[in-house]
Amino acid sequence: MKVVVALEARFERTPDGAIWTLVGFAYSFWKRYLDVFDQVCVVARVKDVSHVPSDWQRVEGEGVSCFPIPYYIGPWQYLIKAWAVQQAAQKSVGHRDAVILRVGGMIASCIQPMLVKTGHPYAVEVVADPYDSFAPGSIKSPVRPFLRWYSPRRLRDQCLEASAAAYVTQDALQKRYPCQNFSIGVSDVELGEETFVSQPRYYQEKTAPFTLIFVGTMAQLYKAPDVLINAVAVCVRDGLDIQLILIGNGQYRGELEAQAQALGIGERAIFLGQLQAGEVVRAQLDRADIFVLPSHQEGLPRAMVEAMARALPCIGSTVGGFPELLPAEYLVPPGDVEALAAKIREVIANPDRMARMSARNLEKAKEYTEEVLQQQRLIFYRYVREQTEAWIEKKNQSI
Incomplete structure (x- = not known):
């Protein structure tokens, strides 16, 4: 049939x-x-x-x-x-x-x-x-x-x-x-065997910038990259040393790049475009410190599950299947720039907490x-x- x-x-x-x-x-x-x-x-x-x-x-x-x-x-x-x-x-x-x-x-x-x-x-x-x-x-x-x-x-x-x-x-x-x-x-x-890392991450105080990573389409703004760029600008304005890696492409990429420039974080927002799924994306996840996906809508976000399999601490929004992946303390209301910026600051300020998030996320990803x-x-x-x-x-x- x-x-x-x-x-x-x-x-x-x-x-x-x-x-x-x-x-x-x-x-x-x-x-x-x-x-x-x-x-x-x-x-x-x-x-x-x-x-x-x-x-x-x-x-x-x-x-x-x-x-x-x-x-x-x-x-x-x-x-x-x-x-x-x-x-x-x-x-x-x-x-x-x-x-x-x-x-x-x-x-x-x-x-x-x-x-x-x-x-x-x-x-x-x-x-x-x-x-x-x-x-x-x-x-x-x-x-x-x-x-x-x-x-x-x-x-x-x-x-x-x-x-x-x-x-x-x-x-x-x-x-x-x-x-x-x-x-x-x-x-x-x-999620195949190659998707998972063998052990959680260990975090300590850093002198280099913390790296946030976003993976999602820019054909529409469902994944809220514009909200994330605004939140990063708020964090930088408040003295946080961070950079943002954005993986994805679409009709709004140019507008998002202009937004980052206008907010004064053009050098901190790095647009990599659309990368081949699999090893290439995993390499970028492994270089990052935190995965952030503040979507307006989701079913169950595949990109986040893949980030969890790389033992990344994750921040999401309260919509769709996010609450099935992350505890409420790592979720923010969709579209709330100030809440997202506060959550990023809160997580980065506590390396021990990031290590616990890493271990918890890796274990959760094994359900998938x-x-x-x-x-x-x-x-x-x-x-x-x-x-x-x-x-x-x-x-x-x-x-």
């Missing part, structure tokens, strides 16, 4: 027809579905390019294909291409396919009404909370208030009508978006090893396949 998985990822296609990704959703990600399904069809946005950098990875491979959706970024581009996107998305699903929608997102929203109309069962993987995604400060769009009102309602309907749901959190997303049928909480983080999580995912995949097979058999009997 083939499983169609629809998601909001953005890929690039070279003239030879190969489809590529830099961050996440490479072939290794999709292989997990092949433990239960015979084929995987990935439905996502695809842009045609002349070439990709050498560090990009293939999406397709043995048993994994891609169904391209017209490329768009943001609400306005979607509105311009809405009809073409809807037509393409609805053609991606066959009558005998199992369907998993990674929600919320526009592509899933194009497919789901068709499935409901025909009675075709579908499952959802709930990876983010649109109520937080469209919170003030997260995106710059005049339609943001409407999207914050509409999108959570749409997601609740999608979850209620799904035959099964997998949530990347253990509790947070389930409360807002319940599924009345089978559900399970399992992260989509991938691939071996543990895949066993939970298999329960979900098998249920989805069984439900689809039962529906197909029932439909055949009625003919």
